[in-house]
Amino acid sequence: MRIILFGPPGSGKGTQGDLLEKKYGFPKISTGNLLRRAVRDGTPLGRRAAALMNRGQLVSDEIVDSLVAERIAQPDCRRGYLLDGYPRTMGQVESLEAMDGGRPELLVEIDIDLETLTARMESRLTCRECGAVYNLELRRPREEGRCDVCGGALYRRPDDTPEVIARRLRVYREETERVREHYRAKGVYRRVDGAGPVAAVFSRLTEILDRELGKTEAGQALP
Ligand code: AMP
Numbered sequence: 001m002r003i004i005l006f007g008p009p010g011s012g013k014g015t016q017g018d019l020l021e022k023k024y025g026f027p028k029i030s031t032g033n034l035l036r037r038a039v040r041d042g043t044p045l046g047r048r049a050a051a052l053m054n055r056g057q058l059v060s061d062e063i064v065d066s067l068v069a070e071r072i073a074q075p076d077c078r079r080g081y082l083l084d085g086y087p088r089t090m091g092q093v094e095s096l097e098a099m100d101g102g103r104p105e106l107l108v109e110i111d112i113d114l115e116t117l118t119a120r121m122e123s124r125l126t127c128r129e130c131g132a133v134y135n136l137e138l139r140r141p142r143e144e145g146r147c148d149v150c151g152g153a154l155y156r157r158p159d160d161t162p163e164v165i166a167r168r169l170r171v172y173r174e175e176t177e178r179v180r181e182h183y184r185a186k187g188v189y190r191r192v193d194g195a196g197p198v199a200a201v202f203s204r205l206t207e208i209l210d211r212e213l214g215k216t217e218a219g220q221a222l223p
Pocket of ligand 1: 009031032033035052053054056057058059060061064084085086087088092159168
């Protein structure tokens, strides 16, 4: 199954995606993480993307589509995968359908109010190596400044500042929200409440996924 984790920046897609990957074995594909890695490694693609990312604007469809196409062609994606932060435009929706149409799919929105997500992003720390996400209030690392998963150094993303957060939220409303309407019209849209502790949101998500995966394994098409 192709599972799209949907929601505004700061809604917890990255954190929940990591937990879902562990539980179900579907690899999580985060276009934000793939882009940050390219920026860190100084690749030509990373150099093209960096300025846009730091301003909170979207990178071109062409760049992100090619990153996703390359990733989903890997053997570990044969059973399915989880997308985090993609598709974000209708152009990306079309590309995804051209790359891998016909696979059962589901879009789950993590719904959260503006105030909570702004506060979360402002206190977020990200691992430079593996992209794991921490939060000084909700999810502190065991050792200050170090990632629990890989030991990498934690940093504040340059786009997690108040001005850039505001821009990213505007881009989300103007460009990305229509993606949800597309999947809603297809009948594969589900929503969870993103408020509360990480474990509570995770259990809401697994309830939906267990039900939908049960249906596809039993050979029933999604509605
Ligand atoms: P994220 O980690 O998902 O918040 O993404 C961080 C930044 O990477 C975004 O603000 C965009 O500049 C860029 N980005 C990530 N995913 C996409 C995408 N699907 N399309 C365009 N830009 C993206």
